[in-house]
Amino acid sequence: MGMPRTYIRPMGSWWRRLPFYRRYMVREATCIAVIAYALVLLVGLWRLTQGREAFDAWRVALATPASLLAHGVLLAAFVFHAWTWFEVMPKTLPILRVGGKRVADATIVRSGAAAAVVASVLLLALAYGGWR
């Protein structure tokens, strides 16, 4: 007797099936924002090599309304990217124990997010101090 014929369902548009999958796709898509901003900074570096005038022109371009709007969108994408990155971080770590007790996932997520906030504030303070 042969095996009965089975039916394999198609996977088209699988990410639309559940909100969980859509959130995952957005999470992964925010890496495009990271690449985009890396390119913006690289262009700045390249303009810097061309001299002061070129660099100032780049800074003027950054201050246009369209650029500020883009920065707002990119910042939102970065915040979501960073938060979801820390959200899955506990799953990527070996078991952490302090004094024989397991460190809770929420503690790892919050510590990571807090470290990112502190690092960002420090960087901003340094940049602001250097600029003046």
Place this chain on the structure above:
Amino acid sequence: MSAEQRITIECLRYHPEQDDAPRWQSYEVPYTPDMSLLQGLQYIKDHLDGTLTFRWSCRMAICGSCGAMVNSVPSLSCQTFLRELAPGPVRVEPLAHFPIQRDLAIDQGDFLNKLESVKPWIIPAEPRMLADGPNRQTPQQIDDYYQYAECINCLLCYAACPQYGLNGTFTGPAALALLHRYNADSRDAGTAERMEVINAEDGVWGCTLVGYCSEVCPKGVDPARAINQNKINSTKDYFLRFLAPRR
């Protein structure tokens, strides 16, 4: 009983001898607040349509037989209550990503082969005899693997994993979680034997940490954690060879 309540259960039907593709069929089922979806399916089979095929056994979330997609969410039908799904209709499909054998029954053959490939048993460093007595562990050593030992092979995690749906050769959540269950066990010395499965293209690297496997597990197993911890182990295994030659 108060006024009888009714709910519509829509089942995906597929009988290979007559259907080219699955089709939906609706049933009106009377229910009480204590009735599970599994009991609803049993009502259909007993009173409305004896040809409906589905698997079940224990009715208490321990055998892992009655998994199905309930409104697109992988669920154990014995653990899902009709009152939670009211007013309906409820859409019940066989577990996603697996070939449909008949109605709600899927072909688990692929998983069983993968389960065997991870050697889900303790491989001791030295053969042990009964006379050696119990192989003791500290509470912390048990804590290292215990949640993974709770797996009941219900396959909800595979139905939750789009990577498995897109690439059927991916070893997948439950098999890799059980692999980790034995590697993380202090009595086991089989890690080197299982490393090939971990390191393979279809091993842990087939996972992109969607993470839904861990959300749907009815036993609190966290396959995404087992898999992603082993990405670290796989990376170490790859780079350490340059420092210390393998035995």
